[in-house]
Amino acid sequence: METFRHYKNGELCRQECVDNGRTKPDIVTEFVEGQAVLEQRDTNGDGAFDLQVRMSKGKPISKEEDSNHDGRMDRFTAYDDRGRPLCVREFAANPNEPVKTTRFKEGELCSVEQTDNGRMVFTRFQNGKPVKQTIDENRDGRPEQTITYNQQGTVDSALSDTNRDGRIDSWQYYRRGALSRTQQDRNHDGKVDAKSEYDGGRQIRLIMDNDGDGHFETLTAFDTAEWTKVTDLVDTAGRRGQRLSYSGEVLRKKEVFDTATGRLVTFEKFDQAGKIVMSREAEDGTGALLTWRYDAEENAVAAEKDSDGDGLTDIWYHYENGRVKKVEEDRNKDGKPDLWETYDAAQVVVCQSEDLDFDGTADIERRY
Incomplete structure (x- = not known):
């Protein structure tokens, strides 16, 4: 040169x-x-x-x-x-309005104000690291999002006004730069109705107040070993009424409990397509358990009943086209049926047989 x-x-x-x-x-x-x-x-x-x-x-x-x-x-x-x-002022198409303004104090970065896709983003710095950022989506002077940073310059919290009514309705809190917990006011009534917890940035729990009464009745866990998520529905006293277990977004198991005793009342099992394959119901106060099994069209094909709650089946129901066709009963609790009943399409008994000496062979047959 x-x-x-x-x-x-x-x-x-x-x-x-x-x-x-x-x-x-x-x-x-x-x-x-x-x-x-x-x-x-x-x-x-x-x-x-x-x-x-x-x-x-x-x-x-x-x-x-x-x-x-x-x-x-x-x-x-x-x-x-x-x-x-x-x-430092930076301009784009409009020579009268900067798209980015960077300010310094005693040579150190102090703030950055930037227009990005029509929104105004303002970031304040201290010791060269961000401490607070506001985002005004419609540039009306009321920021829709406020982000705070810790001393290391990583995000500490993010508060948002998602519907632009001037009130914060979403709160996000971080730990070591990863999302730790959130709160939401989903119906914008001024009260938090959803809370989430995260581990390493992955959601592990969610509780929701779905009806806006101030009581969180839906509790969902995402960290169970067997299921993608498990949701408990509880009453105002925190007593569980239902438990729903999912694989992906498909309901695979449903349990209904007596909130007063905590006893399991109804159990339903579903296949990968969400169709019911088995259900079990406990009769109030008797200890009896009735279990149904279903075909691919969700029609009942068989049922078993433990009428005294001893863990042994003593009544068997056989279905045809969704209706009871045959019933077998073990009356002496030896594990073998000794009473047989056959039903017509109207669910009326047309034949009844009994094994009176419990040798496995019918001794009496009645037809109607």
């Missing part, structure tokens, strides 16, 4: 630096009383100056840049009296 210096009255007034083989200078510096006051640079070699720095007493006062080399200056920097940046 060649350097050409121009003098006036014996003092340096202009200096030009030209890259070998080029006709236009790449750097031009103007001097007053021997001190540089203006420097212009052509940083990409297209023949046009895209950087201009004004100086006083050897320190920069301002800087203008054409960052995208379209012939228009779009980044302007102002400096304090010690040559440290005070403010």
Whole structure:
């Protein structure tokens, strides 16, 4: 690179630096009383100056840049009296409104105000790290989101106004940069009605107040070994009434409990398509258990009953086209049926047989 210096009255007034083989200078510096006051640079070699720095007493006062080399200056920097940046303004299509304004205090980053897709994002910094950020989606002066940061500069909390009514309705809290817990006001009545907990950024629990009465009646766990999620429905006293177990989004098991005693009342099992394959019901106060089994069309095909709650089946129901076709009963508790009944399509008994001596063979048969 060649350097050409121009003098006036014996003092340096202009200096030009030209890259070998080029006709236009790449750097031009103007001097007053021997001190540089203006420097212009052509940083990409297209023949046009895209950087201009004004100086006083050897320190920069301002800087203008054409960052995208379209012939228009779009980044302007102002400096304090010690040559440290005070403010950087960046422009896009509108030359009267900056898309980004960066401010400094004593040379340290203080704040950044940026327009992004029509929204205003303002970030405040301390010791070079963000401490608070607000996002005003519609630029009405009321931010829809406020983000706070910890001393390490990672997100500590994020508060949002999701429906833009001027009230916060979503709260997110972080631990070591990962989401830890959230709260939501989903119906925007001013009360929290959903709370979530996270482990390593993965949701593990969710409790919800679905009817807005202030009582969280739906408790869902996402960290069980067997199921994708397990949801408990509880009453105002916290007593469980139902438990729903899911694989993916498909209900695979449903349990209904007596809230007064905690005793299991009804149990239903579903296949991968969500169709019922088995159900079991306990009769109130008797200890009896009745179990149904279903086909692929969810029609009952068989049922078993433990009528005294001793853990042994003593009544068997056989179905055809969803109706009881045959019933077998073990009346002496030896594990073998000794009473048989056959039903017609109207569910009326048409034949009854009994094994009176319990040898496994019917001794009496009645037809109706």
